[in-house]
Amino acid sequence: MDFYGFEYGYFCMDVKQNHEMLLLANTIHFTFSAGAFVTVTPETWMASEVCSPYSRLYFVLSGEGHLEYEQQNVILKPGRLYLIPAGLTFSFGCHAPMEKIYFHVNLFRPDGYDVFFGCHHILETPVDLHEMISLRDLFIHEHDFSSAVAVKQMVFRHLADFLLLVAPGSQPLCQYSPPVRDTLDYIQQNLSLQITVCFLAQRLFLAESTLAKLFKKEVGKTIGAYIDDLIFFRALQMMVGTGETIGKISDALGFCDQFYFSRRFKQRFGLTPQQYRKRQKATFGM
Template identity: 35%
Template sequence: MNIEKSDGLLQNVNGVRLRVLDGGHAEGAREWAARVTNPPYARLYYICGGDAYIVPEDGHSMPLEPGMCCLLPVGFSFRYACRTRMEQLYFHIRLDDDAGGDLLSGGRMLTGMADSGRIRRLIELAKSDDLLAGLYLRQELMADILGLLELGGVAPGRARYARCVREAVSYIHGNLSMQLTVAGLAAHAHVSESTLEKSFRAQTGMTIGRYIDEAVFSRAEELLRHTELSAAQISETLGFCDQFYFSRRFSRRYGMPPQRYRKSCRI
């Protein structure tokens, strides 16, 4: 018997997870307008109707025409608005690998077309509470994401980390807290602190402390946008000493306190 296997098969199939943070069928008028700066997740838009548009940082306005399917990657800053009305199916998504990275990070906006019948089917799936509908929806979203990446000539890559760095990153994302320490991570990875710090910085481009900060505040943003947790609850969940320290750190980073940030969030 001859069995052919790929060394990376299981890691590629099982090590990537599509997460839908938020989504729904939205209709609005001229109140649909805001600026998005360095978002921690990607956006997938299916345009149903209206005269909405976005303006990326390069300043060139792009109309969102009915039938368009748009993928705006993690970190893509832009302004959006509509002249009279907008209607769309939207999803806030992450495509995380097992090292804590998002495969949809960076790059440019990708666009394609979806027929009206397909968009209507996706809307019905998104409105359903049925488990099977949710599984079908995830399958359809993944197919569209891959189609847009292929159409745009984008090949997502995964970071290749040493074992100790991979285990530290995985532990950070599984136990996200400001209370994490280099000593604790090194003990978990069964290496010395100096070995872990040196390898971590060389392979991720940042110190362990900065990596934890980035991950914690990205999670805080996500909780503010997509849950009803109070600032005090988020502060406790993420291991800050108190909510006032959390609010000060958040304000320095985003230019506004957590509650105001939550109110400023739009689709």
């Protein structure tokens, strides 16, 4: 953080600047993949072992439902907001009609990870019912830019509150060295299983060991593990958000063939790509 004194005529101002905060704020990537106001019933809202590449937000207006994960049971109640983290496997259902607003969202860190991916708990917080009704009406009835900004601001504010629950306290701003920042950018923009540490190091005229050690120190994992994480997260997104065949997804991500991709996918998620896509299609609008 920098401190400067500026003089304007007879006035002198102390200006407190934080360039690191501005740089980080400009890297925030927040997206919606779905959203709706729905009334669900026991017949229409029930599924087991669901795992999504996005976080689910449930604003519950009336009725009651339940979520189950890792031998825990969460009761959905009116006037509460629930966040189901991306990557968490859970089951859901209800015993009577329930009204809710749901959004499927991703909030990405500068390193390309969803901030809630890897969180092993469903989060919840109270929300005033009047705010929920206002959000519902804005989302259903308005179609202008300012209303879209208002909806995004309301959702983003609650995501920020949840983020504090996941990582409480003051977090240092993440500053990557130029080689690591360049490596992260290249991997994210050219994601493929064919990317090697040797190739990445040659791009930067560095020794493999130098780049590998620097990356592990700053990112917290090896380059290979980082690429694997993003590869399979992107695979989940493509299977949910596109109509591409499994073969084309496999090719796009740099796998030698569809069978190797399917084997690696099942090792990681416990389902074949076809099984995963079928299950996600059945629960996407929920």
